[in-house]
Amino acid sequence: MTQITDRSMRTAAFKPEADDDMLICRCEEITKGEIRRAVYEGMYEITEIRRWLRVGMGLCQGQTCTKLVQRIVAKELGVSPAQLESAAARGPVRPIEMACMGNEKGGVC
Amino acid sequence: MERYDLVIIGAGPAGLSAAIEAARCGMNIAVYDENKRPGGQLFKQIHKFFGSKEHHAKERGFHIGEELLAEADRLGVDVSLDTVVTGLYPGNEVMIKKGGQVSHVRGDTVLLAAGASENMAPFDGWTLPGVIGAGAAQTMMNLHGIRPGSRVLMLGSGNVGLVVSYQLLQAGCEVAAVVDAAPKIGGYGVHAAKLARCGVPFQLSSTIVRAKGGDHVEGAVIGRMDEHGKIIPGSETEIDCDTICIAVGLSPMNQLARMSGCRMEQNPKKGGCVPVCNEYGETSVRGLFAAGDAEGIEEASSAMIEGRIAGIACANRLGFLEDGKAKEAVESNEQALDTLRQGMFAPKNRGKQIEKTDEGFPVSQHLLVTGFLGDDEVEVYPGVTHPKGLHPVIECTQNIPCNPCQDACPHGCIHIGSFITALPAVEASAECIGCGRCVASCSGQAIFLVNEDIGGGYASVTMPYEFMPLPEKGDIGLACSRDGQAIGEAEVLDVKSVKAFDHTNLLTIRVPAELSGKARFYKAAQQ
Amino acid sequence: MDTSERIAVHPILGVPEKGRQVQFTYNGKTMSGCEGEPVAMALKAAGVMVHRYTKKRHEPRGIFCAIGRCTDCVMVVDGVPNIRTCVTPLAEGMDVRTQDGVTPLAGDKADKEEADGTI
Structure with a gap:
């Protein structure tokens, strides 16, 4: 269950910070500022932010930045990172070529 | 779809240990690992492990890995390497990718032992x-x-x-x-x-x-x-x-667990989001187990025991091991696990401020801030004594689960007792013969042999030494203090390299007598 | 201090077990490494730090996790892009090239147009 649902909770304006230009998602090259801004644009859930910015959706599949993104979003929302629901986990959990995906052993498709 | 009694994801310390227990019971097992060689992170661990001697203490990690693999081999466990598990679906169906092809297998039981990722x-x-x-x-x-x-x-x-x-x-x-x-x-x-x-x-x-x-x-x-x-x-x-x-910590690998739909929890004592497991490592999804770092970040020694427990539990679940025997085996492993989970660094104490040891000695604050014990601070601990002649000086000041030094001494100089997190004490009545086994057995390299008076105003200090090039007898170099500062001249009296000491060389240096309580390292003189 | 990147003798592990010396090319330049060791290790031993430049910011990247998870060390190996060099064993005659962006294949029209700003 999503625990953060009150979309009116953040109405203040986005304030730039000195380290906004720092990369957080190394694969998709998404900065801290972009993630922070997304929260002000109404993205409160990790799943929403993933879809909005593609953080954690690159080649490494979020193995490096997931916790970092969670921490940044939680700080902006003023909650503990543990209160944020993780993005949905679904297969393939590791990068895999489409050709390989379509090559199922004993498969019919 | 191929079907196994037990599918193990990850061939590290937890996965291999589970495979060993399950194979012993005659289960049909599949073990998958995405790497080119099994053993997980064990083969990168070249330091000696802490713990009890029954559980591989004072053995180097990669040797433990070799032993685990040999045991698994003897039991016919076959690890499928270069095999990536890409999904875990209802009914404990596992999707794997190997050599450009995907396939699905089903496990009547499945063990998640995928380890951790770095923060x-x-x-x-x-x-x-x-x-x-x-x-x-x-x-x-x-x-x-x-x-x-x-x-x-x-x-x-x-x-x-x-x-x-x-x-x-x-x-x-x-x-x-x-x-x-x-x-x-x-x-x-x-x-x-x-x-x-x-x-x-x-x-x-x-x-x-x-x-x-x-x-x-x-x-x-x-x-x-x-x-x-x-x-x-x-x-x-x-x-x-x-x-x-x-090196800012590890997080449990949890994507597969989350995919499976088992109940998860955020548990800071376990390093993050982990499946909620019972005492056998079973998650809320029947037949799905977790062990090792995937179940909560801990040491490899704990992961191996958790793996064994899960392997036994899986065997019991499917009727490969009768209830009585399973219970007995699980209990002895849980006892061992409980022993490793004691002391100041136990998972339950994470984040706690500890001022005193279990024995009531003050915890060195200096050590926590600078990395070394103050010269006078060290005097309060039971491993530091000043008898005449050669004697061990044990600078072990925190309650950590480790006891090989106690058994290393053939003359009973060192006492820890049955509670393995206790600080080692030097027995005043016992005689040190200078064999150096305690020095080599200490995974923390905290034991020195000191003779405060060898005549002529000199003392001798024997220390563990694991660097190249190895100094030679007769070399003149620098004695260093606990903070690495050169504090005087040192002559190498002896260098002992014994096979049983497993690459921990014993270096004995001669230093001015007043440095006997300070000289704890040796550096070759600058060229 | 020993400045070479390869450890000759290790105090615990002794002399590292390595495969035979083989030659490979890095951006067309001939280099040598040990057969079977990850391509990334051979490059590191030869002093190569930059494996690729990123797509958006054109920033250099190299080895980061060294176990095939982070994918920062991907390069074009024998013409195939996105090869994780930290887990790909070195073989005689391999052609290893710096990767630029995500899919640097010469014939990849869409990528080129995007880079040129034509789409």
Whole structure:
């Protein structure tokens, strides 16, 4: 269950910070500022932010930045990172070529 | 679809241990690992492990890995390498990818033993080549014989940061400093002390402000932090380094668990989001088990026992092992696990401020901040005594689960008792014969043999030494104090390299008598 | 201090077990490494730090996790892009090239147009 649902909770304006230009998602090259801004644009859930910015959706599949993104979003929302629901986990959990995906052993498709 | 009694995901310490127990019961098992060789991280661990002697203490990690593999081999366990598990679906259906093809298998029981991933700490320039994870450093130097850099800055003072820093020194790299945002060193004091006496400085309440360099690391700027975690203006200093190593903790690998739909919890004592498991490691999905770091971040020794418990439980679930026998086997393993989970660094004590040891001795605050014991602080501990003649001096000052030194001494000089987290005490009545077994058996390298008066105003100090090149008898060099400062001249009296000591050489130096309580390391004289 | 990147003798592990010396090319330049060791290790031993430049910011990247997870060390190996060099064993005659962006195949029209700003 999503625990953060009150979309009116953040109405203040986005304030730039000195380290906004720092990369957080190394694969998709998404900065801290972009993630922070997304929260002000109404993205409160990790799943929403993933879809909005593609953080954690690159080649490494979020193995490096997931916790970092969670921490940044939680700080902006003023909650503990543990209160944020993780993005949905679904297969393939590791990068895999489409050709390989379509090559199922004993498969019919 | 192929079907197995047990499908194990991950052939590290937990997965292999489970496979061994399950194979012993005659189960039909599949073990998958995405790497090119089994053993997980064990083959990168070249230090001696802590723990009880029944559970591989004082053995180096990679030797434990070799033993586990040999045991698994004997039982006919076949590990499918280069095999990536890409999904876990209802009904314990596992999707695997191997050699350009995907397939699905079903396990009547499934064990998640996928281990952990490294946490990261971003800073300006952290994407520059030359900024690496601590695991990468271990992989490079301990598996492939390649130095990660010439001069390395370590971020993180937990056990991983401390152990990897020491391994960097062993590989011939310099360690510029160990930096940590926390105000205290996170890992074992004995690990920190090994670094401090080699001259590695600790910079706590500090963090990396930025990595410098054009297309690779050419230095770093670190700064001190205030209590809110903000850099104190003007506190920035430059560190000369070509590599920055990040060791800021581990998180359980949990994607497969989350996919399976089992109940998850955020548990800071387990290092993050983990499946909720019962005492056998079974999740809320029937037949789906978890063990090792995937179930909660701990040491490899615990992972092996958890794996064994899960293997036994799976065998019992499917009727390969009768209830009575399973219960007995699980209980003895749980006891062992409980022993390892005691002491100041136990998972239940994470984040707690501990002022006194179980025995009531003050915990050295100096050690927690500088990485070394103060010269007078050390005197209060039961391992530090001053009898005439040769005797062990044990600078083991924190309650950690480890007891090989007690059994190492053939003359009963060292006493820990049945509670393995107790501080070792030197028995005044027992006679030290100078065999050095205790020195070599101490995984924390905290035992020295000292003779405070060998005549002529000199003392002798025997210390563990694990560096190249090995000094030779008759060499004249420098005696170093616990903080790595040269404090006087030292002559090498003896270098003992015994096979049973497993590459821990015993170096005996002669120092002026007044340095007997201070000289704890030896450095060759500058060329 | 020993400045070479390869450890000759290790105090615990002794002399590292390595495969035979083989030659490979890095951006067309001939280099040598040990057969079977990860391509990334051979490059590191030869002093190569930069494996690729990123797509958006054109920033250099190199080895980061060294176990095939982070994918920062991907390069074009024998004409195939996105090869994780830290887990790909070195073989005689391999052609290893710096990767630029995500899919640097010469014939990849869409990528080129995007880079040129034509789409």
